[in-house]
Each structure stands twice: as C-alpha cells, then as structure tokens.
Amino acid sequence: MNFFLETIQVFLLSIWYNVESFIHLFVPKKKKNIAGEVVLITGAGSGIGRLMAQEFAALGPVLVLWDINQEGMKETARLAKNSGASRVHYYLCDCSDKNEVYRVADQVKREVGDVSILVNNAGIVTGKKFMDAPDSLIEKTMEVNIMAHFWTYKAFLPAMLANNHGHLVSIASSAGLIGVNGLADYCASKFAAVGFAESVGLELLASGKDGIKTTIVCPYFINTGMFDGCQTKWPRLMPILKPDFVAKKIINAVLTDQVYVLLPKSMYFIAALKNVLQWKVASLLGSYLGLSVKVDCSTNLRQQ
Ligand SMILES: NC(=O)c1ccc[n+]([C@@H]2O[C@H](COP(=O)([O-])OP(=O)(O)OC[C@H]3O[C@@H](n4cnc5c(N)ncnc54)[C@H](O)[C@@H]3O)[C@@H](O)[C@H]2O)c1
Numbered sequence: 001m002n003f004f005l006e007t008i009q010v011f012l013l014s015i016w017y018n019v020e021s022f023i024h025l026f027v028p029k030k031k032k033n034i035a036g037e038v039v040l041i042t043g044a045g046s047g048i049g050r051l052m053a054q055e056f057a058a059l060g061p062v063l064v065l066w067d068i069n070q071e072g073m074k075e076t077a078r079l080a081k082n083s084g085a086s087r088v089h090y091y092l093c094d095c096s097d098k099n100e101v102y103r104v105a106d107q108v109k110r111e112v113g114d115v116s117i118l119v120n121n122a123g124i125v126t127g128k129k130f131m132d133a134p135d136s137l138i139e140k141t142m143e144v145n146i147m148a149h150f151w152t153y154k155a156f157l158p159a160m161l162a163n164n165h166g167h168l169v170s171i172a173s174s175a176g177l178i179g180v181n182g183l184a185d186y187c188a189s190k191f192a193a194v195g196f197a198e199s200v201g202l203e204l205l206a207s208g209k210d211g212i213k214t215t216i217v218c219p220y221f222i223n224t225g226m227f228d229g230c231q232t233k234w235p236r237l238m239p240i241l242k243p244d245f246v247a248k249k250i251i252n253a254v255l256t257d258q259v260y261v262l263l264p265k266s267m268y269f270i271a272a273l274k275n276v277l278q279w280k281v282a283s284l285l286g287s288y289l290g291l292s293v294k295v296d297c298s299t300n301l302r303q304q
Pocket residue numbers: 042043044045046047048049066067068069072093094095096121122123124144171172173174218219220221222223224225226227302304
C-alpha cells in the first residue's frame with residue numbers, strides 16, 4: 001500500500017474508532033459469555049482476588065485459585081460457591097518461585113484443563129524508602145509483582161495461542177503509570193507489569209492472534225488492607241477505592257474486552273498530564289494532588 005492510501009486509511013479508521021467509543025458512552029458494549037472458560041486468579045486468598053472470584057462465580061466459568069494462603073483460598077472457594085460457582089479448584093502456589101509456578105501450572109492443566117482467562121493479581125509491597133528496603137524484600141517484590149507474570153504467561157499462553165482464544169488480565173496499579181515517593185521497588189514492579197502486558201498484547205496482535213485479549217488494570221489505593229494507613233489528600237478527586245467497586249469494574253472490562261482500566265476516572269487525565277507537562281510543573285501538580293508526597297503508610301504495609 002502506498003503512503004497516500006495508508007495515511008487515508010489510518011485517518012478514516014481513527015475517526016471511526018473515536019465515533020465507536022463515543023457511541024459506547026451511551027450504548028453499553030456487548031458482554032462476552034465466559035461460561036465454561038477456565039479462569040485462574042493468582043493471589044485469590046484475599047482482597048481483590050477473592051472479590052474477582054466471587055464476581056466471576058455467577059458467570060459460569062471453572063475457577064482456579066492460587067495463593068500462598070491456604071485458609072484464605074478455602075474461604076474464597078466457599079464464597080465463590082455461595083455466589084454460584086459450580087467448580088472451584090484451589091492450589092497452594094508461591095508465585096515468586098518460577099519452578100513452583102511451572103509445576104502447579106502443569107498440575108492445573110492435568111487436573112482441570114487449559115486456562116483461558118489468566119488473572120495475574122498476586123502482589124506485595126515493601127513500603128520502605130528505597131535505601132531502607134532490604135535486598136531480599138526488593139527481590140521478592142519483583143518476583144511476585146512481575147517475574148511471576150512472565151512464568152504464568154509462559155505456562156498458559158501456548159494453549160491460548162493454539163486456539164487463538166483467551167484473555168490475559170494484569171492487575172497492575174496507578175503506581176505503574178506514575179512514580180510514587182516511598183514506593184520505588186513497588187513502582188518499578190508495576191511499571192514493568194504494565195509494559196510487559198502491553199508489549200505482549202501488541203505482539204499477539206501483530207502475529208494475528210486477535211482472539212487473545214489483554215486487560216491492564218491500574219487502580220489508585222484500594223481499601224483492602226494492603227495500603228492500610230495511606231491517606232488521600234483530595235478524597236473527591238482521588239478517592240480511596242472500594243474493593244467491590246474495583247472488582248466489578250475489572251470483571252466488566254474482561255467481559256467487554258477493555259484494554260486499560262484506570263481507577264478512579266481522574267487517573268486517565270492525571271496520567272496523560274504527566275506525559276505532556278514539563279517536569280517542574282508535573283512534580284508541582286504531583287505534590288498538589290498528593291501523588292509525589294511520601295505516602296504515609298509504611299508502618300502498616302503487609303510484607304512477606
Ligand atoms: N490495595 C491497593 O491499594 C492496590 C492498589 C493498586 C493495585 N493493587 C494491586 O492489586 C493486587 C491485589 O491486591 P490486594 O489489595 O487485593 O492485596 P491483598 O494483600 O489483599 O491480596 C494479595 C494476595 O496475594 C497473595 N500473595 C502474596 N504473595 C504471593 C505469592 N508469592 N504467591 C501467591 N500469592 C501471593 C496474598 O496472600 C494475598 O492473598 C496486587 O497486585 C496489588 O499490587 C492494590
């Protein structure tokens with residue numbers, strides 16, 4: 001195709017995509033049917049992972065839960081069954097250990113079948129200033145929050161590729177879009193999670209595997225306990241999010257093949273501003289919004 005034709009095509013398609021998204025402001029997108037799909041959620045023993053399991057439960061998929069917290073998973077399985085799940089399987093799996101991820105993934109494939117919706121949700125936070133953070137916690141943060149994503153993709157993507165069907169869900173964070181004072185290793189792991197999911201998503205599209213969808217979730221603080229003690233400076237603009245609200249938004253994004261989920265909505269604007277404003281203005285605005293001031297939550301952060 002020559003330059004002129006390709007430019008016209010891009011121009012017209014861009015207009016169409018914008019019209020399409022404008023229409024969807026008023027007409028909700030059709031939701032896909034996930035009955036019979038195999039949904040695997042890592043870090044399903046509490047928080048958002050548990051709530052996503054409960055939300056998925058009513059939609060008829062087979063649920064596979066992974067966590068290091070056996071009791072937490074048992075409780076999630078019970079709640080998911082109460083919410084309508086017919087089949088729930090749970091496995092102890094330390095996602096920070098590559099060999100364990102591969103071993104448990106093989107067990108899931110043998111005992112349950114191929115995973116078609118993979119939700120990488122397990123996450124931890126060190127919550128110390130960078131120079132105060134022990135090497136072991138920094139390494140663990142990277143292993144759980146990003147390296148585990150590599151290994152779960154390696155384990156479950158081949159079957160999705162073979163069927164050109166599947167969905168990869170990455171529970172990242174707004175800290176994967178904007179650096180936060182006092183969360184250096186966490187931000188590094190979440191920036192990596194966003195970049196990884198985005199890149200593999202593009203790789204899939206470029207290789208014609210358009211039946212495998214990607215959803216990247218970037219929420220601000222959620223009231224799950226992970227960031228207990230953190231406060232928001234402007235609760236109206238940047239509210240601490242309710243966990244069930246976030247879980248519902250994620251499930252809706254999966255059902256409608258939404259690629260990016262930034263929560264609250266103001267985050268779309270803030271993330272865009274970061275890339276267009278000059279550094280001094282951006283950091284001034286960050287302080288004003290409470291984003292670049294040290295978040296006061298290090299004493300209550302959960303650690304491994
Ligand atoms: N809570 C927030 O403010 C917030 C904001 C943005 C993004 N997130 C992200 O959302 C995800 C869920 O967080 P949450 O708030 O529900 O926290 P949570 O602590 O309630 O849940 C995390 C789960 O991951 C599990 N886990 C930890 N290490 C693991 C490992 N090595 N292997 C397997 N499982 C492991 C934990 O046992 C726990 O059940 C995380 O990735 C987190 O980074 C949270």
